[in-house]
Amino acid sequence: MILSEFVNQLEPSLTLKISAKAKDMKRQGISVIDFSVGEPDFLTPDNVKSAGIEAIKQNYTKYTQSDGIPELKQAIIARLKEDDNLVYEPKEIIVSTGAKTSIYLALAATINPGEGVIVPKPYWVSYPEQVKLLGGHPVTVDTKESNNFVMTPDELAQKIDDRTKAVILNNPSNPTGSAYTPEQLYAVLQIAHKHKLFIISDEIYSKITYQDYVFKRVVSVMPEIKSHAVIIDGASKAYSMTGWRIGYTAGPENIIQAMKKIQDHVTSNPVSISQKAALEAFSCDQSFLNERTMEFQKRRDYLVQAINKIPGMKANTPQGAFYLFPNVKSLINRKHPNGTIRSSLDLCDYLLEKAHVALVPGEGFGASDNIRISFATSMDNLQEGVRRIASAIEQLQ
Numbered sequence: 001m002i003l004s005e006f007v008n009q010l011e012p013s014l015t016l017k018i019s020a021k022a023k024d025m026k027r028q029g030i031s032v033i034d035f036s037v038g039e040p041d042f043l044t045p046d047n048v049k050s051a052g053i054e055a056i057k058q059n060y061t062k063y064t065q066s067d068g069i070p071e072l073k074q075a076i077i078a079r080l081k082e083d084d085n086l087v088y089e090p091k092e093i094i095v096s097t098g099a100k101t102s103i104y105l106a107l108a109a110t111i112n113p114g115e116g117v118i119v120p121k122p123y124w125v126s127y128p129e130q131v132k133l134l135g136g137h138p139v140t141v142d143t144k145e146s147n148n149f150v151m152t153p154d155e156l157a158q159k160i161d162d163r164t165k166a167v168i169l170n171n172p173s174n175p176t177g178s179a180y181t182p183e184q185l186y187a188v189l190q191i192a193h194k195h196k197l198f199i200i201s202d203e204i205y206s207k208i209t210y211q212d213y214v215f216k217r218v219v220s221v222m223p224e225i226k227s228h229a230v231i232i233d234g235a236s237k238a239y240s241m242t243g244w245r246i247g248y249t250a251g252p253e254n255i256i257q258a259m260k261k262i263q264d265h266v267t268s269n270p271v272s273i274s275q276k277a278a279l280e281a282f283s284c285d286q287s288f289l290n291e292r293t294m295e296f297q298k299r300r301d302y303l304v305q306a307i308n309k310i311p312g313m314k315a316n317t318p319q320g321a322f323y324l325f326p327n328v329k330s331l332i333n334r335k336h337p338n339g340t341i342r343s344s345l346d347l348c349d350y351l352l353e354k355a356h357v358a359l360v361p362g363e364g365f366g367a368s369d370n371i372r373i374s375f376a377t378s379m380d381n382l383q384e385g386v387r388r389i390a391s392a393i394e395q396l397q
Contacts, residue, residue: 001351002207006132006133006135007133007136008050009132010129010132010133011125011129011364012346013125013126013364014125014360014361014363014364015036015038015125015360015364015372018036018348018352018358018359018360019034019036019037019358021090021352022036022352022358025068025352025356026269028251029326030356031356032352032356032358033356033357033358033377033381033384033385033388034358034377035357035358035359035373035374035375035377035385036293036358036359036360036372036374037376037377038174038323038374038376039236039237039240039242039373039376040237040240040242040322040376041376041377041378042240043240044240044241044244044277045239045240045281045284045288046159047229047280047284048239048277048278048280048281048284048313049242049277050202050280051276051277051279051280052244052273052276052277053272054276055272055276055277056273060272060273060276061272062093062193062272063268063269063272064269064270064272064275064338065269066260066263066264066268066269067093067094067095067256067259067260067269068093068094068096068269068270068273068275069095069265069275069276069279070090071279071343072095072275072276072279072282073090073093073095074090074277075094075278075282075283076088076093076248076250076282077089077090077093078282078283079282080231080250083222083367084216084217084220086092086217086219086220086250088250089253091256091257092250092251092252092253092256092395093248093249093250093256093305094248094249094256094259094260094266095246095247095248095270095275095278096238096246096247096248096249096259096263096270097236097245097267097270097271098236098245098246098247099202099204099232099234099236099247099248100126101245101247102232102234102247102248102249102259103126103127103130103168103200103202103232104130104133105249105259105262105263105266106200106230106232106249106251106255107130107131107134107136107166107200108134108259108262109255109258109259109261109262110132110165110166110255110258111131111135111136111165111166112135112136112137112165113134113135113136114135114137114163115136115137115163115164115165115166116136116137116138116161116163116164116165116166116378117131117136117137117138117140117164117165117166117167117168118139118156118159118160118164118166118167118168118169118197119131119139119140119141119167119168120140120141120143120149120151120155120169120170121140121141121142121143121254121365121366121367122175122176122325122362122365122366122367122370123140123168123170123365123366124170124173124174124175124202124365125300125364125365127168128140128366134164134206134351136165137163137293139159139164140366141155141156141159142155143155145316145327148178148296148316149173149176149178149316149325150172150178150179150180150184151169151188152184152187152188153187153188153190153191153334155177156188156191156192157191160191160195160197163390164195164197165197165198166197166198166199166200167192167197167198167199168200168201168202169185169188169199169200169201169202169218170201170202170220171185171201171202171203171205171206171215171320172205172206172208172215172319172320172321173205173320173321174204174205174321174323175323175325175360175362175365175367175370175372176316176318176323176325177300177316177318177319177320177321177322177323177324177325178316178318178319178384179209179213179215179281179318179319179320181213181214182214182216182221183187185216185218185221185222186221186222189218189221189222190222192225193222193224193225193228197228198228198229199218199225199228199230200229200230200232201218201229201230201231201232202232203217203218203231203232203233204232204233204234204237205237205238205320205321206233206320207237207238207289207293207319208236208238208292208293208296208321208322209293209319210293210296210300210319210320210335211297212295212319212321213320213344214320215320217231219231224300226252227252228252229251229252230247230249230250230251230252230255230256230260231250231251232247232248232249233247233248233250234246234247234248235247235278235281237321238289238292239278239281239289241274241277241278241281242272244274244277244278244301245270245271245274245276245350246270246274246275246277252274253376287333295373295379296322296375296376298379299322299375299377299382300317300318300322300324300375301375301381302379302382303315303324303375303381303382303386304317304318304324306371306382306383306386307324307326307345307386309325309390310386310389310390310393311394312328312330312331312334312393312396313326313327313328313331313393314326314327315327322374322375322376323372323373323374323375324372324373324375325367325370325371325372325373326370326371326373327369327370328347328369328370329369331347331393331396332344332347332369334396334397335396335397336350336354336395336396338353338395340352342352342394343361343363343368344361344362344363344368344369344370344371344386345361345363347359347361347367347371348360348361348371350392351388351389351392354392355385355388355389355392356388356392357385357388357389357392359371359372359373360372360374
């Protein structure tokens with residue numbers, strides 16, 4: 001067999017599958033409202049775009065340092081110091097082609113075949129797949145909706161055994177929008193620290209949190225884990241730079257330098273032009289981030305109220321990111337003219353075909369009773385999309 005056993009274990013991304021189907025319908029002239037996308041609808045700021053354009057004009061189009069240009073690493077260090085009072089050195093920072101690559105490099109630098117990586121469920125679709133791709137063993141932890149999908153210390157402790165090497169935290173979370181309070185996070189980190197687990201903290205939504213929540217990075221909450229924890233963040237979500245592909249990792253020098261070794265042989269370096277744009281993003285006046293977050297919060301507040309009015313849907317209020325993760329279990333086994341809703345995947349297919357609204361089924365996140373709704377779109381789209389969803393669900397029997 002030509003294909004590797006690791007590749008054969010991988011599951012396709014449901015988010016990309018739904019998004020592709022929605023785009024195909026749009027090309028056919030169908031008015032589709034897309035609630036599946038995991039990227040802000042805001043544009044990349046003009047000053048950031050200008051920095052990228054200027055880089056091209058200045059012919060900044062050659063290879064750069066593998067782990068990122070020094071001035072960008074310094075800007076990240078300054079951002080972590082100013083925003084989080086964390087101190088890192090240049091050798092403790094690596095810039096990569098997006099936070100997704102950053103997570104993969106962190107896993108590749110630390111996980112041996114057969115070792116366990118704990119992943120709270122619901123999870124972002126790529127966590128278990130990346131672990132499997134490296135020959136590791138993803139160990140999922142079923143969090144409770146009644147606890148806002150936050151993993152408890154006991155839930156973590158019960159999954160740790162002799163093979164356990166690491167734990168992945170996502171705060172705030174994709175797909176749920178849930179976030180750990182500093183107290184909840186500290187309690188979980190105590191368990192991880194006690195068992196000497198390597199901690200990968202995906203904090204890509206750190207700048208998109210709401211007024212009723214105070215975000216703290218893992219190393220801020222428990223400084224003593226700094227020697228065995230990495231922070232993953234980047235430019236994609238907060239700065240609306242998803243296509244520029246810039247993520248970064250802050251962590252202990254030995255881990256970062258191991259990641260650099262791998263990056264040397266995989267991508268050579270992050271895109272030179274994107275690095276210059278990200279330098280401007282991290283260095284400029286950050287006040288526009290609050291303005292954008294306030295707009296996301298307005299959308300969140302509307303959507304929580306509107307979705308909870310639809311019979312058969314029940315949603316918690318997210319503390320961060322731009323997703324709602326309503327429970328749709330009571331809609332399972334309901335019927336429509338072309339069949340029966342057997343899963344959240346069936347429900348999403350039905351709503352795409354009937355209501356022309358693209359949503360992501362919870363199966364891809366390990367939560368078959370839920371669906372993900374992105375509110376990274378206009379209020380007009382949210383209102384029309386909710387109207388269509390409500391109308392289509394009303395027709396179920």
